[in-house]
Amino acid sequence: MAQHNSHRAPGRAQLPTRHAHQAAKGLGGAAVLGTVVLGTAFAGSAQAAPAAPAAPAVSAPAAAQAAPATTTVAPSAVLNTTEKLRWGSRGASVQELQTALNNNGANLAVDGVFGPRTHSAVKEYQSDAGLYVDGVVGKNTRSALNGGGVSTGGASAPAASSSSSTSTSGSSIVNKARTAIGVPYSWGGSSFSGMDCSGLVNYAYSGTGINIGRTSSQITNGGRQISQSQAQPGDIVSWPGHVGIYAGNGKVIDAGRTPASVTERNIWGNPIFVTYR
Structure with missing residues (x-):
């Protein structure tokens, strides 16, 4: 007659339910039943990674202030005289004129004598610059040689006096x-x-x-x-x-x-x- 076996069959696993429950509570309620620990443990590790600091914003005015300031330097005058220079003129003003013409491609002796070669060089410069060609260094020609703007309306005669x-x-x-x-x-x-x-x-x-x-x-x-x-x-x-x-x-x-x-x-x-x- 078979006897009732009050013992569990050998080899059968017994789940430690009480310990598992306590472990689960220790992990913040995550399930630990032969699976990967979920939830709080990984969430904690994710929170542990510090966020990268944002780059400081630079306002437009600050950026503009950072740019170095530029300075515009006006060209220095090469002809300081206000008198008209023409064939027959002499002196330091003519030397300045001859130097200025040489800087614009002429090949003159800087002797202070306004002769035929200087006269021809003035006419050539006036033609190239779109000025009225008369061989006389007046206001417009002097301004052009000094690097200033000239309002001539083309190669026309200068406005006549009243x-x-x-x-x-x-x-x-x-x-x-x-x-x-x-x-x-x-x-x-x-x-x-x-x-x-x-x-x-x-x-x-x-x-x-x-x-x-x-x-x-x-x-x-x-x-x-x-x-x-x-x-x-x-x-x-x-x-x-x-x-x-x-x-x-x-x-x-x-x-x-x-x-x-x-x-x-x-x-x-x-x-x-x-x-x-």
């Missing part, structure tokens, strides 16, 4: 030339003891602030050629080797070998007309 100021200037030149009428002709002279043609023109223009050359060719080449219809009293009338002052109404004041004195007479032949205004 008719009243032009007339006054021209009348002064003519009136001064008339004071020399009757002075005998003397080659190379420029005083009341004797004058030649260019000496008379220099005398008439003295005190006007306009620099002109000494010889007839320098006087002719230093100004701007115009038509007879554009000529105003005080402008220059020029023939080959001879110059005089335009008096208006087809007349010229000049010192000629014939009649060997300063006279006011009718214009003859086909001269050219030159203005410095």
Whole structure:
């Protein structure tokens, strides 16, 4: 007769339920039944990793302040004179002009003499710079050489002075030339003891602030050629080797070998007309 076996079958596992329950409580309630520990244990380790600090924000004004400030340096003037320079001018201002032209591609001797080579270099510079080409260094040409802006509206003639100021200037030149009428002709002279043609023109223009050359060719080449219809009293009338002052109404004041004195007479032949205004 089989007997009732009150013992558990050998080899059968007995679960330690009380200890498992306590272990589970120790782990914050996570289940430990032959599986991976879930929940709190891993959550704790995840929380243990420190968060990477955020990069400090840089405000726009601060970034702008960080940039180094730049300083604009105005170009230094190379021509400090305010007088017009033209054929026949001399001195330190002409040396500055010649240096400035050399810096722009010319090849001049810096001798302070505004002669034919300097005259040609000025004209070439004016042409390249889009300035009015007359070979005279006035306000616009000086400003361009000094690195300043020039408002010329292209290669057009500079704005003319008002008719009243032009007339006054021209009348002064003519009136001064008339004071020399009757002075005998003397080659190379420029005083009341004797004058030649260019000496008379220099005398008439003295005190006007306009620099002109000494010889007839320098006087002719230093100004701007115009038509007879554009000529105003005080402008220059020029023939080959001879110059005089335009008096208006087809007349010229000049010192000629014939009649060997300063006279006011009718214009003859086909001269050219030159203005410095």
